[in-house]
Amino acid sequence: MYYRGRDMALVHRGMRISESDWKVFLGHAAATLAKFKIPEAEQCDVVAFVEGLKKEIVE
Secondary structure, eight states, X not given: OOOOSOOHHHHHXXXXXXXXXHHHHHHHHHHHHHHTTOOHHHHHHHHXXXXXXXXXXXX
16 A cells, blocks of 8 residues: 555644654653564564654654
């Protein structure tokens, strides 16, 4: 499957997402993955993918 929407940098531009906001988001994401008992290997995959988008999201 291929994503056909706008790119991350364009979508998040001007939102003023800070490093602090990013850390809060990661905490919520980790809590959600744990709540649904997602296996650790898959949790690591999700975090790695999301971390790859950080430079396009955090201003």
